[in-house]
Amino acid sequence: MDMIPMFQLFPAQHGGPTINLYAGAGIGIVHINNHQYRKVAQEVAEKQATVTSAYIPIRAAIGKKLNGTIELLLEGSFLGTFTDQLDGHVGKKYIKNDHLIQAQVAVKKLF
DSSP states (O other): OEEOOEEESSOOOTTOOSEEEEEEEOEEEEEEEEEEEEEETTEEEEEEEEEEEEEEEEEEEEEEESSSSEEEEEEEEEEEESOSOSSSOOSSOSSSSOEEEEEEEEEEEOO
């Protein structure tokens, strides 16, 4: 869960641009419960793992007005975490902490 203030880089005015850019950064928290399996000698050991970490989300989007009240958005996010334990693979990685990247398409309807 995160909170990000989003800013329109070209604020829409009456008859304004049909393409707009949005950007924002904020703070969030992630909580993960998972089962980790490790092979030790010829046996498989199971471990219950719980991780909670803060993260910094950075989000940007480009939007296209389809009409006066509907906008189509292509949004990308980078979530920079402060832990190496989200994926269960700890240590010996090129990038020390786990970071997440996501992209999504959204439709926004204005009332």
